[in-house]
Amino acid sequence: MQLTSPKRVHDSQRRLKSILQGVRGTSESFLSIDDAEYLCSFHLQNKDRFNSNDISKIEKDALYLYANK
Secondary structure, eight states: OOOOSSSOOGGEEEEEEHHHHHHHHOTTTTOOHHHHHHHHOOOOOOOOTTHHHHHHHHHOOOOOOOOOO
């Protein structure tokens, strides 16, 4: 089965959909520098985005997924 992009996307998710297509790195899609900087802004150590309460909640509620090839 090949997974493709979702057909229905809320307006607030359009940028994420574009970024996820870029992450695939096909000849038709790529990740721009702006997209990479946007993704990096969600790093937990970004003090402008997350305070200590946010970090604690994210770490407590996080779901970790692992994949092996």
